[in-house]
Amino acid sequence: MANTLVIFRREFQAYFSTPLAYVFIVIFLGLTGALTFYMGNFFGRGQADLQSFFFFHPWLYLFLIPAVTMRLWAEERKSGTIEVLMTLPISTTQAVVGKVLAAWAFVAAAVALTFPVWITVNYLGDPDNGVIVAGYVGSILMAGAYLAIGACASALTRNQVIAFVVAAALCFLFLTSGLEIVLAFFRGWAPVFFVDVIASMSFLTHFANIAKGVIDLKDLIFFASVIGFALFVNVAIVEFRKGA
């Protein structure tokens, strides 16, 4: 635990020691604002809720989260510092968890900085704040799943661009697996239960449930198991690819 915390602190500070953190936060806030108010038609809907705000989160995360995770392992591998890190008396699991938690804390901080939109909606109307809290919880949970997948992709390579592209592609699969565009591809030949399995892996469906204010245990378990499984794969990749 103490070791994980040491890694966590270093990684978290690493975001702020480069312009990455500031660029990310500014762009994230700018895009969420623009999408909510223009594309989401926040005012025109005349509803005191943040549906139009949360609606865009899965799509924003699709390319912003891989940008956060791409450096996690690829940079260590490229610079050779992975050799220092992995010969410290720290287990691979502790390092993996520390890194993902640091990225998660950073993204959570960026999400928390969208609070003005919450203040706005409370000023303009009388929203159900429970639903909004659920939306935030769901958004951060989903971010965790994206991050864990992105960290895996980063562990695969020493090239950060490849890490970004692979992470974005994997996240895209998880994101859209519930949509007809993906399901139609399988429906022709795959058995029904298989199509159902694919459909049930969709971040979009699970997040939509939570963002509506329905915190269902199965949605929580879904995101938690995606994160857990991705961390497990991450440890395996780091161990396996150490020499390469």
Next chain:
Amino acid sequence: MIAISDLTKRFGAITAVDGVSMKVARGEVLGFLGPNGAGKSTTMRMVTGYLPPTAGTIEVCGHDVAADPIAARRHIGYLPEGAPLYGDMSTIDYLTFIAQARGFTREAASPLIQRAVATVELEGVLHQPIDTLSKGFKRRVGLAQAMLHDPEVLILDEPTDGLDPNQKRQVRSLIRDMSPDKAIVISTHILEEVEAVCTRAVIIAAGRVVFDGSPAELRRRSTHHNAVTIRLGAELATEAKSQIEQMAEVARVEVAEPEHGTTTLVAVPHDGRPIVHEVSERVRSAGLAVNELFAERGELDEVFYRLTVGH
């Protein structure tokens, strides 16, 4: 302190390290030599637990590196090849991170960091980002990282690579100063470095140990160890050659082409026995006027070449 037995590492079809066995005791500074790609770094990576061996075992301070890597790593300080560092951190932040990752609290780490910083003279750059430091400073930050927790075993992969002559001297004297209570392994391409700091030299070529002995023994392997070089006027060369060749102690005499009217002869002894007295006696009694006469110590790079390529 370090016991390696039958260590083998294969990468696919390539055997990088092939049945290496050795022991390193406290107080020893082992110079690990070999051409590029001989398996030096791979061996060091396995000893530090970074790479898992394909076969064989490694014990560090009584801990099996494969079975109990974390316990073994506590006793090891490691400077990887090229001294990789987190460039976005400042020197002090980096060393603090390393100390904490090694389980020291901020308070316990502070004196350790101070000591390491003083030893490698980093006081001036403590708050500078590592990316902005010169190569020499970076290497020293790497060394500070490796010795921070006063480990019993130090593994340094090319610790003086890229340093200027003064910095090399400094690092070598640092290694010598630390050596009495540690087992130190350094890898290097610089043969003189082995004589300057090491108590023992191990040469590997194509993954196998081809020499294990003291640096002096390494020199004795040279064909020119204790050979006597004589420089004299070109007109005296034939006379000198025949005089020296008659000596029982001399195996053969090599004659170089004359340069500016001076010829160089090298009298090579049998089995590297010292013959400088006998030869100088002979030259004097023959009444030959020589410009120079001295005993060779033998060329290390010649020995290195024969051991690593000649095989």
